[in-house]
Amino acid sequence: xxxxxxxxxxxxxxxxxxxxxxxxxxxxxxxxxxxxxxxxxxxxxxxxxxxxxxxxxxxxxxxxxxxxxxxxxxxxxxxxxxxxxxxxxxxxxxxxxxxxxxxxxxxxxxxxxxxxxxxxxxxxxxxxxxxxxxxxxxxxxxxxxxxxxxxxxxxxxxxxxxxxxxxxxxxxxxxxxxxxxxxxxxxxxxxxxxxxxxxxxxxxxxxxxxxxxxxxxxxxxxxxxxxxxxxxxxxxxxxxxxxxxxxxxxxxxxxxxxxxxxxxxxxxxxxxxxxxxxxxxxxxxxxxxxxxxxxxxxxxxxxxxxxxxxxxxxxxxxxxxxxxxxxxxxxxxxxxxxxxxxxxxxxxxxxxxxxxxxxxxxxxxxxxxxxxxxxxxxxxxxxxxxxxxxxxxxxxxxxxxxxxxxxxxxxxxxxxxxxxxxxxxxxxxxxxxxxxxxxxxxxxxxxxxxxxxxxxxxxxxxxxxxxxxxxxxxxxxxxxxxxxxxxxxxxxxxxxxxxxxxxxxxxxxxxxxxxxxxxxxxxxxxxxxxxxxxxxxxxxxxxxxxxxxxxxxxxxxx
Amino acid sequence: xxxxxxxxxxxxxxxxxxxxxxxxxxxxxxxxxxxxxxxxxxxxxxxxxxxxxxxxxxxxxxxxxxxxxxxxxxxxxxxxxxxxxxxxxxxxxxxxxxxxxxxxxxxxxxxxxxxxxxxxxxxxxxxxxxxxxxxxxxxxxxxxxxxxxxxxxxxxxxxxxxxxxxxxxxxxxxxxxxxxxxxxxxxxxxxxxxxxxxxxxxxxxxxxxxxxxxxxxxxxxxxxxxxxxxxxxxxxxxxxxxxxxxxxxxxxxxxxxxxxxxxxxxxxxxxxxxxxxxxxxxxxxxxxxxxxxxxxxxxxxxxxxxxxxxxxxxxxxxxxxxxxxxxxxxxxxxxxxxxxxxxxxxx
Numbered sequence: 001x002x003x004x005x006x007x008x009x010x011x012x013x014x015x016x017x018x019x020x021x022x023x024x025x026x027x028x029x030x031x032x033x034x035x036x037x038x039x040x041x042x043x044x045x046x047x048x049x050x051x052x053x054x055x056x057x058x059x060x061x062x063x064x065x066x067x068x069x070x071x072x073x074x075x076x077x078x079x080x081x082x083x084x085x086x087x088x089x090x091x092x093x094x095x096x097x098x099x100x101x102x103x104x105x106x107x108x109x110x111x112x113x114x115x116x117x118x119x120x121x122x123x124x125x126x127x128x129x130x131x132x133x134x135x136x137x138x139x140x141x142x143x144x145x146x147x148x149x150x151x152x153x154x155x156x157x158x159x160x161x162x163x164x165x166x167x168x169x170x171x172x173x174x175x176x177x178x179x180x181x182x183x184x185x186x187x188x189x190x191x192x193x194x195x196x197x198x199x200x201x202x203x204x205x206x207x208x209x210x211x212x213x214x215x216x217x218x219x220x221x222x223x224x225x226x227x228x229x230x231x232x233x234x235x236x237x238x239x240x241x242x243x244x245x246x247x248x249x250x251x252x253x254x255x256x257x258x259x260x261x262x263x264x265x266x267x268x269x270x271x272x273x274x275x276x277x278x279x280x281x282x283x284x285x286x287x288x289x290x291x292x293x294x295x296x297x298x299x300x301x302x303x304x305x306x307x308x309x310x311x312x313x314x315x316x317x318x319x320x321x322x323x324x325x326x327x328x329x330x331x332x333x334x335x336x337x338x339x340x341x342x343x344x345x346x347x348x349x350x351x352x353x354x355x356x357x358x359x360x361x362x363x364x365x366x367x368x369x370x371x372x373x374x375x376x377x378x379x380x381x382x383x384x385x386x387x388x389x390x391x392x393x394x395x396x397x398x399x400x401x402x403x404x405x406x407x408x409x410x411x412x413x414x415x416x417x418x419x420x421x422x423x424x425x426x427x428x429x430x431x432x433x434x435x436x437x438x439x440x441x442x443x444x445x446x447x448x449x450x451x452x453x454x455x456x457x458x459x460x461x462x463x464x465x466x467x468x469x470x471x472x473x474x475x476x477x478x479x480x481x482x483x484x485x486x487x488x489x490x491x492x493x494x495x496x497x498x499x500x501x502x503x504x505x506x507x508x509x510x511x512x513x514x515x516x517x518x519x520x521x522x523x524x525x526x527x528x529x530x531x532x533x534x535x536x537x538x539x540x541x542x543x544x545x546x547x548x549x550x551x552x553x554x555x556x557x558x
Numbered sequence: 559x560x561x562x563x564x565x566x567x568x569x570x571x572x573x574x575x576x577x578x579x580x581x582x583x584x585x586x587x588x589x590x591x592x593x594x595x596x597x598x599x600x601x602x603x604x605x606x607x608x609x610x611x612x613x614x615x616x617x618x619x620x621x622x623x624x625x626x627x628x629x630x631x632x633x634x635x636x637x638x639x640x641x642x643x644x645x646x647x648x649x650x651x652x653x654x655x656x657x658x659x660x661x662x663x664x665x666x667x668x669x670x671x672x673x674x675x676x677x678x679x680x681x682x683x684x685x686x687x688x689x690x691x692x693x694x695x696x697x698x699x700x701x702x703x704x705x706x707x708x709x710x711x712x713x714x715x716x717x718x719x720x721x722x723x724x725x726x727x728x729x730x731x732x733x734x735x736x737x738x739x740x741x742x743x744x745x746x747x748x749x750x751x752x753x754x755x756x757x758x759x760x761x762x763x764x765x766x767x768x769x770x771x772x773x774x775x776x777x778x779x780x781x782x783x784x785x786x787x788x789x790x791x792x793x794x795x796x797x798x799x800x801x802x803x804x805x806x807x808x809x810x811x812x813x814x815x816x817x818x819x820x821x822x823x824x825x826x827x828x829x830x831x832x833x834x835x836x837x838x839x840x841x842x843x844x845x846x847x848x849x850x851x852x853x854x855x856x857x858x859x860x861x862x863x864x865x866x867x868x869x870x871x872x873x874x875x876x877x878x879x880x881x882x883x884x885x886x887x888x889x890x891x892x893x894x895x896x897x898x899x900x901x902x903x904x905x
Binding site for chain 2: 081087088089091092205207233417418419422423424425427428429430431432433434435436437438439440441442443444445446447516517519520521523524526527
């Protein structure tokens, strides 16, 4: 009781001390003009880089090299493939390719497969350059140099090597990169950590290495094991953002923040990949790495300790305030990056910063004391919250168990997608007939072209009875124009062919429908017989000569 | 559902997935007009031949026009002569629209993607190419699809170079020309167009073999309909010809491939050298009906080795489904776009 009174007193004192600063800050330190100032572009990078996370780079054209440089360069375990996730799709690049990034791009640096040893790895300090190829980049190709094939690659892992790094899209208005302990890296745990209920996040998508992409209904694959580089795409409309945990803030990186030791890395160097020295393995000397402000270094945070159900937001908020001064992210609008420029633009008087500093100091002191007194209770509360989250994430399992049904185990999704089947060319092709409409009106008149290539033309001659297509050579037809010497060499038709008839060469493209021509000719003959019977009963059924059909076919070539 | 549409000089084709197989619709890119007389209309109706009705003529579109043009003494004409869209012929444009409408099924849901294969180079006349692309894009939109464009060479890369990480050279030997694209990790680096294709071979082969057809005015034209299947029925190899006919045949293929390799060399030296030099030797994937002749890959590889190129070339391969590889590559592109669009969070 005495401790609780003391804690409340300290908290009240801290709030009293913080209040003037907060009020003044709302009045003065957040000018409207600065809110409308152009913000940078957000990019995410995870996987085999020194400092994975979300980076805010200045506006303008940013390349893949810029982002990898901001993230501290590739590790020695990085493969030669970089995966870029953009607008829900993904594609692959090599680091040496100069790719212009768009705001919102997420770069996944894959891990090199087993057996692929870095060229020059394991050498001296100067081998930091040896580990790169001639263009100055780390390569993932198998080494053929002396002593490298059997040597293990240098142990160089990103800062969250023992965790599974995941990208999250659709929760906020920017990317989010989180790290989950590998033993807890299931989709179910991640959703519970992000406080996404089944009703809120009805459907998400997973983007993995390779071309495996599938929409994952939550009712099917909550036990899906996630690996580093998996990108979870939430439906922005259905995602629940009211009780999000504290997500990592993006790191603002500008050229001005590069320390003097980094003066070698210039824009011109980035523009010329062959001379870039900013991409080095993780084991390179720290002085060569781009430094990040201390409070922004932890860009990938382990959010599993913030495991809490959505029905206990207040207690969790208190825990967050005690552990970090960063505000609890509760809405999309709250996810903004407080910058030094903001404070400079708004804080024109020295009184205000003083009040803010004093209030902040009192608040921090009060919160530290408050946290010290509440720590035992907080531990048990977190444990209860975690248990509640797990229970909330498995309602179907409990229901199944109560009904005595077997619980289906959801395997790793390895369903070959249509894209995989198309790429591997394992789908047979079925030819479907084309049904053209009949009776459609066409307007205008066709234009005759003298230079147009005509596919086929038969000289004017009478048409005999419906004839059978034969695989014979087209005979030379007698016309008014004498054939040239070249034409005379064309083989004559068979001698058995009666004069006045022709033998059509079966068109190679008409193999699939040989009856069309016969059908039309039969109709022609039928109509001819009917008209002949009407006009002259004497010849009905007798003459089937070609001149009759010729009268039906008026016009010919237009 | 995704769709791929290839409107070429010879064929209009559409490919789409359906269950565990792909469905191909195709129609010859020709049409013919016959006078609109009661007798001819009656004959067509009784024979169940679809036709369109003009002011005073009937239009036969697609396969029926080629089969029946001789019966009705009509002239069968290309819808896209030499791959170009006639700018001043409204009848041809309407015939194209009818054929495309028949090839593309109605969309099942909004936002379905149709990849439009772009064949023909825009280097010489980019305005003409853009007009054709715009025209077909409108037709695709009228069917409810979202059109995306892809060159034939890039479609070959997507269809045939997956084991190379979609890095390499795609070459589509079509009827009106040869489309070449250089890609790195699925991203086009450079492309070019050589206006010589399978029809050029047919023409030259018909001329040299003296296979002609009569024109209405009594003139003679090379019989490409006869020469087309002949070139693929040759038993000998174009790489090692033995007789006179095979020498003639191999010379024709060299007449296409030599300027294509020269163009490829210029393209690699200007565009893709910086990006592709560090890559392993590139693979050339070929497709198209004319690539089915024996010895095509060996001939192309020999020509590539004889030509000093800025980027090393590894092997040459011909797609197993050489006639449909372009469509399959277009379908891959459409599916990628469709999946990306589907998984994209709504704004």
